[in-house]
Amino acid sequence: MGKLNRRVALVGAGMSRFGVHYPKLRSIDLWQEAWLEALKLTDKGIKPQDIDELFLGNFTADLFNHQGHMAPQMANLIGLNPKPASRFEGACASSGIAFRQGVMSIASGVNDVVCVGGVEQMHELNTEGVTGALAAAADTTYEYYAGATFPGLYAAIANAHFHKYGTTSKDLMRIAIKDYENGKHNPFAQVQRTIPEVMEKYRKRAIQKGQPEPTWKDEFEFLESSKNPLIASPLRLYDCSLITDGAAMLFLASEERAYDFTDNPLWISGIGQGSDSLSLHDRKDGIITSLRATKAAAQQAYSMSGLSSKDVDIVEVHDCFTIAELIALEDLGFYAPGEAAKAIERGETKRNGKLPVNTSGGLKTKGHPVGATGAGQIVEIFKQMRGYAEGERQVKKPLKVGMTHNLGGSGATAVVSLITKEKI
Amino acid sequence: MATTPMITVQQYFEYLREKKVMGAKCPKCGNIDLPPRRLCSECLAESEWMEFSGKGIIQTFTAIYVGAKVMTKKGYDRKHPYVFAVVKMEEGPSVSGQLVGIDERDPNTYYIGMPVEATFLKTEIRTDKEGNPVFRWDIGFQPVST
Numbered sequence: 001m002g003k004l005n006r007r008v009a010l011v012g013a014g015m016s017r018f019g020v021h022y023p024k025l026r027s028i029d030l031w032q033e034a035w036l037e038a039l040k041l042t043d044k045g046i047k048p049q050d051i052d053e054l055f056l057g058n059f060t061a062d063l064f065n066h067q068g069h070m071a072p073q074m075a076n077l078i079g080l081n082p083k084p085a086s087r088f089e090g091a092c093a094s095s096g097i098a099f100r101q102g103v104m105s106i107a108s109g110v111n112d113v114v115c116v117g118g119v120e121q122m123h124e125l126n127t128e129g130v131t132g133a134l135a136a137a138a139d140t141t142y143e144y145y146a147g148a149t150f151p152g153l154y155a156a157i158a159n160a161h162f163h164k165y166g167t168t169s170k171d172l173m174r175i176a177i178k179d180y181e182n183g184k185h186n187p188f189a190q191v192q193r194t195i196p197e198v199m200e201k202y203r204k205r206a207i208q209k210g211q212p213e214p215t216w217k218d219e220f221e222f223l224e225s226s227k228n229p230l231i232a233s234p235l236r237l238y239d240c241s242l243i244t245d246g247a248a249m250l251f252l253a254s255e256e257r258a259y260d261f262t263d264n265p266l267w268i269s270g271i272g273q274g275s276d277s278l279s280l281h282d283r284k285d286g287i288i289t290s291l292r293a294t295k296a297a298a299q300q301a302y303s304m305s306g307l308s309s310k311d312v313d314i315v316e317v318h319d320c321f322t323i324a325e326l327i328a329l330e331d332l333g334f335y336a337p338g339e340a341a342k343a344i345e346r347g348e349t350k351r352n353g354k355l356p357v358n359t360s361g362g363l364k365t366k367g368h369p370v371g372a373t374g375a376g377q378i379v380e381i382f383k384q385m386r387g388y389a390e391g392e393r394q395v396k397k398p399l400k401v402g403m404t405h406n407l408g409g410s411g412a413t414a415v416v417s418l419i420t421k422e423k424i
Numbered sequence: 425m426a427t428t429p430m431i432t433v434q435q436y437f438e439y440l441r442e443k444k445v446m447g448a449k450c451p452k453c454g455n456i457d458l459p460p461r462r463l464c465s466e467c468l469a470e471s472e473w474m475e476f477s478g479k480g481i482i483q484t485f486t487a488i489y490v491g492a493k494v495m496t497k498k499g500y501d502r503k504h505p506y507v508f509a510v511v512k513m514e515e516g517p518s519v520s521g522q523l524v525g526i527d528e529r530d531p532n533t534y535y536i537g538m539p540v541e542a543t544f545l546k547t548e549i550r551t552d553k554e555g556n557p558v559f560r561w562d563i564g565f566q567p568v569s570t
């Protein structure tokens with residue numbers, strides 16, 4: 001138990017640009033764009049005939065677009081019919097779950113080569129509609145009528161963390177500033193602008209309109225201003241991820257087939273998944289400053305690979321909100337509970353720090369097309385480890401071990417993957 | 425003698441309508457659950473109804489400015505946030521509820537550790553055939569009355 005019976009390689013990966021695409025581009029278009037992008041980064045190419053099965057992540061096209069039954073539709077677009085195609089749903093962890101299922105299907109010997117992907121087109125609804133659809137990932141019976149929203153649930157987690165460990169809003173701001181700086185260098189990100197650049201934009205606009213020029217002395221003052229309104233205290237606009245249309249795609253192969261597609265496969269050396277109560281109030285022993293599902297998933301991935309948090313060179317964590325990034329770093333074992341904020345302040349999680357975190361810009365700037373997010377994280381780790389990250393974003397130190405952490409809801413689902421340069 | 429109703433979501437809501445906070449207690453291991461569940465969350469034995477005092481303390485909270493539709497319909501908006509709280513009941517378990525009876529815009533009027541008591545909040549969910557409103561009752565919280 002807890003082992004892959006065969007090695008599984010990651011041989012290609014790519015994503016559409018994440019952004020506000022509807023109605024110009026819909027799921028059907030974004031998915032095809034992801035195929036073309038993934039093909040570009042599959043050295044020796046891949047054909048539909050090579051692929052045995054599709055594992056698709058999608059949270060709720062049912063609510064966003066009145067479209068169910070998406071897997072055969074997406075399989076059709078990339079020439080996979082009549083092969084098996086299934087959709088996996090785990091809220092924002094949908095394509096993380098699909099990825100794990102794809103990995104296990106190869107490890108078991110059922111498949112040799114699979115396509116794993118994710119797609120979500122959210123902008124067909126207005127913000128209120130999107131908020132309503134996303135709320136379906138929380139506990140409708142007992143949380144929704146108490147007024148819970150997703151920012152609200154993570155805000156409640158943040159307040160508990162502040163109370164227990166003395167974490168502050170300024171600690172969260174440092175995370176946003178860092179992630180926006182990374183997103184600037186990601187041509188596939190929804191927002192490619194640093195916080196100082198956002199401030200400059202407001203300054204210019206004020207001058208143009210003949211309004212008094214803002215006098216923020218630094219990013220922190222800007223982030224405390226009315227330009228960064230409270231969404232759910234203590235979380236403000238720039239603490240939150242974006243509403244996004246996007247698709248991401250990955251190709252996995254058995255060790256025997258991997259070299260048909262590339263001479264430099266990466267290896268899925270550990271993978272794990274955890275679950276927890278949908279509602280925050282039902283968390284075991286009342287603990288909400290830490291997510292048990294993340295810990296369980298990480299433990300499985302570490303034990304499967306024989307690696308520990310010390311071996312990880314780069315990580316993409318699920319930062320649907322700044323507080324989620326901070327807690328993930330503690331739950332994944334990088335820092336003791338209550339210690340991540342200090343490491344962030346020391347700059348350890350910056351792009352060329354000791355542990356680069358969310359070099360893609362994370363969900364806050366790259367974007368968060370919920371069902372495509374988990375696969376999108378793996379695209380970033382693939383690009384970084386293969387040296388394909390665009391421009392300044394490429395981490396300079398050697399990257400032997402990469403990790404992804406994908407959450408669903410307020411932490412009721414978590415998937416953790418360890419991707420390595422070497423076979424383990 | 426009337427038979428005890430089964431532990432269901434609907435019966436829990438019926439009790440809330442009667443302004444009673446009814447949780448569940450496991451006869452086998454003594455574990456207490458709120459919201460109630462038929463199967464004990466610790467040992468999966470069949471639990472029995474247990475009335476709660478309604479008293480607890482705020483475990484965590486947030487003032488929500490961009491609200492759920494159910495709340496914006498009640499008039500809350502960016503200028504008038506509402507407070508979502510998780511309350512640890514004195515019997516042990518925690519439950520979610522709206523915090524009322526405080527000044528939502530003044531964060532000094534509510535805090536983690538604050539003693540609160542249950543109140544019962546109604547929401548119109550639809551209208552019946554005759555056009556009369558149909559309500560749902562939820563547990564909410566307010567500061568303990570002195």
Ligand SMILES: [Zn+2]
Nearest residue numbers: 450453464467
């Ligand atoms: Zn029991």
